[in-house]
Amino acid sequence: MLSARGLRLAFGGVKAADGIDLDVMPGEFLAIIGPNGAGKTTFINMTTGYLRPQAGAIEYEGRPILGLAPRAIVRRGIGRSFQLPxxxxxxxxxxxxxxxxxxxxxxxxxxxxxxxxxxxxxxxxxxxxxxxxxxxxxxxxxxxxxxxxxxxxxxxxxxxPRLLLMDEPTSGVAASEKMGVVETLVRVLREAGVTAVFVEHDMDVVARFADRVAVWSQGRILALGPPGEILADPVVRREVIGIEAAGAAPAHG
Structure with missing residues (x-):
């Protein structure tokens, strides 16, 4: 459904996207995880027309979308939600x-x-x-x-939309409400046949609702696969999830 190839974008000396290649399959729920500053929101902003990469290409349903304004991308069938409602x-x-x-x-x-x-x-x-x-x-x-x-x-x-990108849909939501909120939005999106990509810091949410997990680190995709495999990977647990793997509250931002 969505294909990104060779995305590169730097802010000064900081590489927010350093050769991102990613395919999003129809009907899936793809979680993007990684530390703050890894380039997760940058990817969403490039896909939805708010930022333009310095190199690379993005296609949606086989048609290029780079250079289109956000409104034009919405009309193509891509929606988004922001970290702050x-x-x-x-x-x-x-x-x-x-x-x-x-x-x-x-x-x-x-x-x-x-x-x-x-x-x-x-x-x-x-x-x-x-x-x-x-x-x-x-x-x-x-x-x-x-x-x-x-x-x-x-x-x-x-x-x-046929594809919805969500930036931290549980950010700021009370722990007691979090699973209920995600259960509701996943049910609605699946009933509507909407494919979803969501940035998330809560690993319980990722483990329960994602079909695949993409791990961002320093503007690159460190790992990609099913949640059980990715969240158990020692490198991911040590370098990306960090204290979250031990059940401590994740950092947001």
Missing amino acids: QLFAEHTVLENAALAIAARVGIWSPLTPLLRPGFRKEAVELLARFGLEGVAEARADALNEGARKLADIAMAVALE
Whole structure:
């Protein structure tokens, strides 16, 4: 579905991408792990048009996408969510969902009612899929972090992507909520047939939900394979996971 070849990007003397080769297969959930500064978010930013590599190529469904603006990439079928939820804080959750639907169909006009019947119905159904129907009328800034993450990803799903890239979907979510949040988003994405790539620091989440794991280290892919194999690798445990392998809280950033 997605093919990256020879991606290189440096910021000064720091190599954020140092020859990245990666294929994403249709229908899979691919986790990207690695220490802070390894280039994980840089890869997502290059794939979604926010950064352009100095060398290399990216193809989506067999067509090159490098050089396209983020909006054009979204229209091709690639969505993303950010580490910090990108919600309109002063609007309700329902209005946020309706805004995403309006963006998908290309309607942006102050003369057009946002919550027209068709938009409202689709927005309500979308929120119900994420278990957010109970907070539909709440302002986005009143939600807890788990609900904010789900609402943010619901907005991305409203754009009907076939591939969704998520940057730390559990970042900031309370430990007691984390598995429930990921279970919900994985269920919704699999039901919709969406392929997913997600950056994650919680190795329990990776072990439970990833089909494959790509290990980033200093702008390179150190290892790639099924989670059981990768998370048991002594080099990965020592150099990448570090204290996380011993069950300590992972670092975020």
